[in-house]
Amino acid sequence: MADTSSNDAFVEFERVQKSYDGEILVVKDLNLQIPKGEFLTMLGPSGSGKTTCLMMLAGFETATHGEIKLDGRPINNIPPHKRGIGMVFQNYALFPHMTINENLSFPLEVRKIGKSDREAKVKRALDMVEMGDFGGRRPAQLSGGQQQRIALARALVFEPELVLMDEPLGALDKQLREKMQFEITDLAHRLGITVVYVTHDQTEALTMSDRVAVFDDGRIQQIAPPDELYESPQNSFVAQFIGENNTLEGTVKELSEGLALVQLDDGEMVDCMPVNVSKVGERTKVSIRPERVEFQKERLKEGAHMLKATVKEFIYMGDVFRTRLSVAGNDDFIIKSRNAPDQVRLKPGQQIEIGWLHEDCRALDA
Amino acid sequence: MSDLKSTGPQAAAAPPPAGEPGGPVLAADGTPLKRSLNRALRRQKLRALMLIAPLLLFVLLTFIAPIADMLFRSVENQIVSETLPETVVVLHSWDSESGEAPAEPVFDAFYVDLFLAQEQKLHTRLGSRLNYEKTGMSSLFRKSGRRVGKFDTDIYTDQLIALDPSWKDPATWVAMMADSGDRAALPFTARTWDRWVAYLATEGDDPAKTKIEDVLFTTLYLDLRATNGSGASDARITQAAQAAAGFETVSLRDQFADADKNWMDPEVWGTIKAFSPRYTPGYFLNSVDMQKTPHGIETRPENQQIYMMLFKRTIFMSLVITLSCVMLGYPVAWILANLPTRTANLLMILVLLPFWTSLLVRTSAWKVMLQQQGVINDTLVWLGIVDDADRLVMINNQFGTIVAMTHILLPFMILPLYSVMQTIQPTYLRAAKSLGATNWTAFWRVYFPQSVPGIGAGSILVFILSIGYYITPEIVGGTTGTFISNRIAYHISSSLNWGLGAALGAILLAAVMLLYWAYDKVVGIDNVKLG
Numbered sequence: 090m091a092d093t094s095s096n097d098a099f100v101e102f103e104r105v106q107k108s109y110d111g112e113i114l115v116v117k118d119l120n121l122q123i124p125k126g127e128f129l130t131m132l133g134p135s136g137s138g139k140t141t142c143l144m145m146l147a148g149f150e151t152a153t154h155g156e157i158k159l160d161g162r163p164i165n166n167i168p169p170h171k172r173g174i175g176m177v178f179q180n181y182a183l184f185p186h187m188t189i190n191e192n193l194s195f196p197l198e199v200r201k202i203g204k205s206d207r208e209a210k211v212k213r214a215l216d217m218v219e220m221g222d223f224g225g226r227r228p229a230q231l232s233g234g235q236q237q238r239i240a241l242a243r244a245l246v247f248e249p250e251l252v253l254m255d256e257p258l259g260a261l262d263k264q265l266r267e268k269m270q271f272e273i274t275d276l277a278h279r280l281g282i283t284v285v286y287v288t289h290d291q292t293e294a295l296t297m298s299d300r301v302a303v304f305d306d307g308r309i310q311q312i313a314p315p316d317e318l319y320e321s322p323q324n325s326f327v328a329q330f331i332g333e334n335n336t337l338e339g340t341v342k343e344l345s346e347g348l349a350l351v352q353l354d355d356g357e358m359v360d361c362m363p364v365n366v367s368k369v370g371e372r373t374k375v376s377i378r379p380e381r382v383e384f385q386k387e388r389l390k391e392g393a394h395m396l397k398a399t400v401k402e403f404i405y406m407g408d409v410f411r412t413r414l415s416v417a418g419n420d421d422f423i424i425k426s427r428n429a430p431d432q433v434r435l436k437p438g439q440q441i442e443i444g445w446l447h448e449d450c451r452a453l454d455a
Numbered sequence: 456m457s458d459l460k461s462t463g464p465q466a467a468a469a470p471p472p473a474g475e476p477g478g479p480v481l482a483a484d485g486t487p488l489k490r491s492l493n494r495a496l497r498r499q500k501l502r503a504l505m506l507i508a509p510l511l512l513f514v515l516l517t518f519i520a521p522i523a524d525m526l527f528r529s530v531e532n533q534i535v536s537e538t539l540p541e542t543v544v545v546l547h548s549w550d551s552e553s554g555e556a557p558a559e560p561v562f563d564a565f566y567v568d569l570f571l572a573q574e575q576k577l578h579t580r581l582g583s584r585l586n587y588e589k590t591g592m593s594s595l596f597r598k599s600g601r602r603v604g605k606f607d608t609d610i611y612t613d614q615l616i617a618l619d620p621s622w623k624d625p626a627t628w629v630a631m632m633a634d635s636g637d638r639a640a641l642p643f644t645a646r647t648w649d650r651w652v653a654y655l656a657t658e659g660d661d662p663a664k665t666k667i668e669d670v671l672f673t674t675l676y677l678d679l680r681a682t683n684g685s686g687a688s689d690a691r692i693t694q695a696a697q698a699a700a701g702f703e704t705v706s707l708r709d710q711f712a713d714a715d716k717n718w719m720d721p722e723v724w725g726t727i728k729a730f731s732p733r734y735t736p737g738y739f740l741n742s743v744d745m746q747k748t749p750h751g752i753e754t755r756p757e758n759q760q761i762y763m764m765l766f767k768r769t770i771f772m773s774l775v776i777t778l779s780c781v782m783l784g785y786p787v788a789w790i791l792a793n794l795p796t797r798t799a800n801l802l803m804i805l806v807l808l809p810f811w812t813s814l815l816v817r818t819s820a821w822k823v824m825l826q827q828q829g830v831i832n833d834t835l836v837w838l839g840i841v842d843d844a845d846r847l848v849m850i851n852n853q854f855g856t857i858v859a860m861t862h863i864l865l866p867f868m869i870l871p872l873y874s875v876m877q878t879i880q881p882t883y884l885r886a887a888k889s890l891g892a893t894n895w896t897a898f899w900r901v902y903f904p905q906s907v908p909g910i911g912a913g914s915i916l917v918f919i920l921s922i923g924y925y926i927t928p929e930i931v932g933g934t935t936g937t938f939i940s941n942r943i944a945y946h947i948s949s950s951l952n953w954g955l956g957a958a959l960g961a962i963l964l965a966a967v968m969l970l971y972w973a974y975d976k977v978v979g980i981d982n983v984k985l986g
Binding site (some may be wrong): 099149168169170 | 880882883885886887888889890891892893894896897901902904905
């Protein structure tokens with residue numbers, strides 16, 4: 090795990106645990122440092138504890154054990170309204186009985202900011218999300234995307250240094266979501282704010298974040314920048330959860346620095362990068378991304394191990410071809426190839442041989 | 456692979472049929488689209504109507520019709536003009552400000568009317584009706600009804616029979632009254648005869664065999680004096696007309712004065728005149744402590760004013776009850792809305808429990824609790840907070856009514872509040888807090904405004920229910936805690952002054968509608984949510 094020195098951490102979770110019923114730990118021993126200005130995403134399936142972590146940071150849940158620090162100051166006993174953290178909710182939580190202007194000036198009013206100052210700040214925040222003309226409307230009169238922008242503006246209008254976002258784009262359609270993803274990251278970097286973003290959408294996590302913390306079972310499974318997360322998953326959960334992934338099960342036969350020879354369950358041998366395996370004879374899950382699989386031998390290195398495969402299904406997806414193969418007893422082995430003029434279209438039933446660079450094939454925990 | 460891009464779109468489909476620009480839009484078969492839409496919807500509408508028809512009929516028969524009847528009764532006043540048709544006409548020209556009782560012709564007409572009314576036993580009903588407007592009228596009518604048959608009008612009978620004994624024979628009267636010339640010569644007699652015959656018909660008697668009453672001889676004499684019998688074909692009439700000038704007469708005015716001197720009181724006649732129209736605002740005036748007198752509309756004397764006070768009290772107490780329901784119900788609804796569903800459902804049973812208990816039992820229970828030898832007083836005395844000598848009076852007054860009714864109507868406040876609060880997501884409060892609001896500010900500025908529709912719905916429900924409440928104030932209200940509805944019930948079942956009861960009810964209905972309208976104007980009925 091990336092271990093940032095705790096001195097420059099803006100937000101810090103220190104051995105935080107959380108249980109709702111005294112029997113099951115929802116969050117188990119969470120340690121996390123977030124430097125100032127970082128866009129950190131907590132990614133994980135539902136029930137993985139990511140939202141609980143966010144709520145503890147916001148102050149709506151108390152940590153059962155451990156300490157949460159904000160700018161070096163423990164905040165466990167500070168009520169939410171004194172933490173000065175901006176928050177964007179999944180359903181936006183715009184106050185339906187107030188106009189957009191009233192919604193935005195609410196955090197300023199409770200901070201006793203003068204009227205003229207307030208108006209200027211509200212206007213600036215609305216302009217920032219390009220909603221300057223909508224101040225007099227009510228939330229119900231806006232579309233989902235517009236409400237989302239207002240929610241964002243409201244979380245930013247009182248100039249917090251830390252903004253939390255709880256699956257803010259979940260209710261939007263795909264196109265709008267992609268547009269908003271860009272706008273949010275752009276805004277966050279422009280303002281230099283620290284953002285903790287919770288989502289279960291891995292594409293969102295990969296495209297938006299500086300770093301992604303993958304949650305499962307109350308723990309951070311891996312915390313890394315998106316490219317590292319995708320290309321070098323540390324365990325089979327992360328490999329499976331992030332992006333599409335092929336898994337083959339086998340046993341480690343040979344192990345050396347940077348290379349492992351794995352015998353698959355049907356007897357075939359493959360070259361792998363050892364990540365989570367420590368000794369010969371250990372069970373392992375071999376993980377390989379669909380787009381890194383090659384079926385044209387001339388593109389591979391001399392001496393690479395090849396596997397026999399049978400084409401089961403060919404799916405035309407426009408920009409890529411997706412082919413389902415049967416490999417070493419696994420009928421769901423997927424390969425992706427770019428739709429180029431010279432690309433080969435495989436036919437169902439065709440017998441081929443596949444292979445890969447051993448760096449792309451990772452031997453992970455079983 | 457190369458044919459990928461060449462597959463262009465097929466030939467564009469023909470544009471959908473549409474009417475000429477500006478003209479009506481046409482359906483596929485050429486009929487206007489509106490008409491074919493209506494036809495398509497008619498079956499659905501008809502089916503929907505059929506489905507609600509039983510309820511519609513039920514509501515119409517058992518709800519709308521009685522209300523319409525009640526509203527009609529509050530202005531209906533046909534009893535005077537139907538019982539005293541002759542009197543009402545003649546009385547019209549009498550000036551009620553003259554300070555004197557009307558002249559002879561009124562008494563002549565009244566004699567006929569009263570005689571026929573007492574034959575049909577209608578005069579006591581009229582007396583009761585007029586007694587609502589002026590005390591003493593009831594006994595005046597009853598007493599005069601007994602006397603009217605014994606008036607000295609038999610002298611006309613005797614003199615006419617002496618002139619021609621055939622007057623005694625009812626059959627000759629039947630023949631005479633069938634002749635249009637004779638009828639024209641004797642208009643008053645003809646009208647009276649018709650009423651007499653109609654009455655005999657209801658009794659099953661034959662006019663040709665029933666003794667001719669003095670009243671008919673009286674009208675005959677009066678007609679003979681007025682028209683001289685000109686145009687009559689019956690020779691007896693001409694003969695009688697000549698003789699009538701010399702008849703001995705009797706003053707009906709004196710006869711009535713003799714029967715009861717109150718008949719000389721112009722106020723009595725003024726009241727009859729004031730209430731002779733078929734429709735009257737009298738009941739409504741009574742309902743607001745005013746009255747219609749011969750001299751116009753006046754407020755009632757101070758010591759007879761009761762209804763305005765009752766209306767004010769009803770509205771005031773309903774407001775107090777509504778307010779206490781809000782104060783007590785809001786926290787309960789809040790807790791219910793914020794508990795886990797399972798617990799909330801369990802507690803909801805406690806809220807609904809009173810619904811499953813008889814209203815009378817609940818009200819009587821409060822009697823047990825609140826009376827001077829009751830549970831609360833006993834406890835307070837036992838604790839030494841209250842001295843045994845002056846135990847608190849908490850029942851049979853306003854306090855008792857307010858306590859009992861707040862308890863009974865509380866579920867009607869909690870239920871709409873609860874269902875509205877359930878729709879307020881907890882994230883609103885969280886959002887407010889994350890924006891820097893304290894718990895109180897978050898509640899007051901974010902949660903409370905969103906719960907106002909529930910308060911509105913609950914308040915309207917409780918207020919309208921309590922403004923017309925009857926049983927509880929009747930049992931625990933005593934004299935100071937009764938509502939206008941108790942007075943209405945009194946008029947419907949005890950005093951039998953249905954017109955006044957109806958007018959009070961109509962005013963109550965109007966007041967509720969007015970408040971509803973005002974609420975709509977101020978808060979907006981769209982803001983009322985029952986769930």
